[in-house]
Amino acid sequence: MSGTFVGMPGFHPHGLPAFPEAAREAVRDTTLRGNLRHATHTIRAKRARAVAEVADWAELREAGKRIKDHTLRHLDHYLVRLEESVTAAGGTVHWAADAEEANRIVTRLVKETGESEVVKVKSMATQETGLNEALEAEGIRAYETDLAELIVQLGKDRPSHILVPAIHRNRGEIRDVFRTEMGAWGRPAPEGLTDTPAELAEAARLHLREKFLRAKVGVSGANFMIAETGTLVVVESEGNGRMCLTLPETLISVVGIEKTVPTWRDLEVFLQTLPRSSTAERMNPYTSTWTGTTDGDGPRVFHLVLLDNGRTDTLADEVGRQALRCIRCSACLNVCPVYERAGGHAYGSVYPGPIGAILSPQLRGTGSEIDASLPYASSLCGACYEVCPVAIDIPEVLVHLRERVVQGGPAVRGGNKVVLKPAKGHAAERAAMRAARWAFGRPGALRTGQRLASRTRRLHPRTLPGPGRAWTGSRDLPPVPAEPFRDWWQRTQGGDGGIGGIGGKGAVK
Amino acid sequence: MRVALFLTCVNDTLYPDTGRAVVKLLTRLGVEVDFPLAQTCCGQAHYNTGYRHGAEPLARHFSDVFRDYEAIVTPSGSCGAMVRELYPRMGERARAEGRGDTLAAALAPVVPKTYELTEFLVDVLGVTDVGASYPHTVTYHPTCHGLRALGLGDRPLRLLRAVEGLELVELPGAEECCGFGGTFALKNADVSAAMGADKVRNAESTGAEVLCAADNSCLMHIGGTMTRLRTGMRPVHIAEILASTEEEPAR
Helix, strand or coil, X not given: CCCCCCCCCCCCCCCCCCHHHHHHHHHCCHHHHHHHHHHHHHHHHHXXXXXXXXXXXXHHHHHXXXXXXHHHHCHHHHHHHHHHXXXXXXXXXXXXXCXXXXXXXXXXXXXXXXXXXXXXXXXXXXXXXXXXXXXXXCCCEEEECCHHHHHHHHCCCCCCXXXXXXXXXXXXXXXXXXHHHHHHXXXXXXXXXXXXXXXXXXXXXXXXXXXXXXXXXXXXXXXXXXXXXXXXXXXXXXXXXXXXXXXXXXXXXXXXXXXXXXXXXXXXXXXXXXXHHHCCCCCCCEEEEEECCECCEXXXXXXXXXXXXXXXXXXXXXXXXXXXXXXXXXXXXXXXXXXXXXXXXXXCCCXXXXXXXXXXXXXXXXXXXXXXXXXXXXXXXXXXXXXXXXXXXXXXXXXXXXXXXXXXXXXXXXXXXEEECCCCCCHHHHHHXXXXXXXXXXXXXXXXXHHHHHHCHHHCCCCCCHHHHHHHCCCCCCCCCCCCHHHHHHHHXXXXXXCCCCCCCCCXX | CEEEECCCHHHHHHCHHHHXXXXXXXXXXXXXXXXXXXXXXXXXXXXXXXXXXXHHHHHHHHHHHHCCCCEEEECCHHHHHHHHHHXXXXXXXXXXXXXXXXXXXXXXXXXXXXXXXXXXXHHHCCCCCCCCECCCEEEECCCHHHHHHCCCCCHHHHHHHCCECCEEECCCCCCCCCCCCCCHHHHCHHHHHHHHHHHHHHHHHCCCCEEEECCHHHHHHHHHHHHHCCCCCEEEEHHHHHHCCCCCCCC
């Protein structure tokens, strides 16, 4: 299997700290906590209002789930259909098994145009492959044109949210980035730039305008690919996407294979659920669709790079495959109490939050410390599942992946069936679980333990050493009662109490 | 009516008062309560930490102990959700692993007749006024598995509103997780503590004396944070409030 590189500097999973360590830093960052609290609570409330307006939301959610499940079930068929449609409409289709192959294809295509710069529409797929860095290494400069991606790129930062990659930054920080960095990339920020949203937006607009007008090559992803017609769809709010999709002579779109939908009609569902779930808008301001090439209108050359990069492996997992239904709306991030406090960088991937916690360990495998820790980066509160517009049961997949981490077992990696070994570092936990199972299998043993705890209760310390500190570092221990309930019951109500149950000394079969 | 009390291992060991309160409450409402001594643990901690196969014998044991009762009542939304939502899933997974229907069949009888306490009171007994008295200001935190997996809705609130002398105040951000999450509290202690601190801050802002919930595991985390922060608030399980009367008041 070839390695899969998850693009942005520092996002290569090996060598990244596990989630709890990364989150420990984030939790102590008061600016970050404030920024995230404000941003997530605002969008959370707006989304709830936008969704509540739709009387048939539950039906739309179910329809979106079914369309995606059907497409994934027959993905082999629909991808071939898509290729035929795109080719018939004048586009060229390329197949990329992994990130490196996708980057290689795009680099070659750009070089063939003779250009040394590209403008980019916000795209998760090219973040995932680390395309910007791959292009940079070949002397090609990629300009991000989405406002938040621009902030991240200028600030030499990493994205921390799928939809609003600079969510961890406040207005003052953005002004500082614009002031100090814009000049090096093109038109500098206007003199005396303040942190008012209108001024910041205008500075970005002026800076980006010269890029749009000069660029000969555009690079995008896509929200949907329609198999029957070969049409690609990008939904956005700022209009930068429309610029990049129409002005350049060559357009290269890198899209994950799971973005396929069978027909135009399927958009009816997603164009309702996606904007309301993501930006809480009834309809996003710009919806661009293009089908191959058209003489005298838009790019003259169109390339579609279909990206696998772990998706087929994910599709092979009966429980985990539902993650491929994701339409990247970010509702799960915005509602997640863990994301709100740990921030996006702690997830060590371009896909942070609950969806990232189930997507990264599947696309990349659970071999690195960060990927093995991501399935545990959740209290399983279920808020993510509740808001997901395609009903991905994220808690179910998290628990399934926890199983893969601690037990190992069958999986598909790089297209091959493998048997994964249990991850390291769970030996003590495994032993504790085994001991607990033993005691819980024997009510007598459980009672002995409970009585021991009760009789020694005055000796119990208020704080624990070693791993117990994880609890007592921030919380007091509950006092242990004088006797467990079962002793009280036996004293006062008497008897075994079973009516056909098994006796108190019985062991688990 | 004769029901089995599935108290849960945490309550049995650490919160016997909650168990006594359930017995007192149900007895007052004319229900005959049995506590099968062979009960231990539903297996949730194993299951949710990734040890599904380790949870299977505990689930089988649970079913052996409780299958012949008319109804199984538990003062825990989380453990109730384990039986109702996850036992069927364990059966399905075993089937998918080529182990046939044995596990699914063994667990099936207990699934539909397991009720969380407030569900049992409102849906099965059809009561919201349980004749309780509790002259304190209370705020209610809906714990996640009760709220989202079982869909308890406003049942706990309807029960609390009918309690004599109880002043119910709304908890800001009520539906946000408190940060307990079972082994999450240990594996991600920093994020868990941050969530707990925010929950306690919201609870304090209500001015209530008592934070009430239907899950002692969550209350152990919230309460441990409260005493560490010296807030002066106390966590109380809803069963203890509903069992409280003028003659025998709860703390």
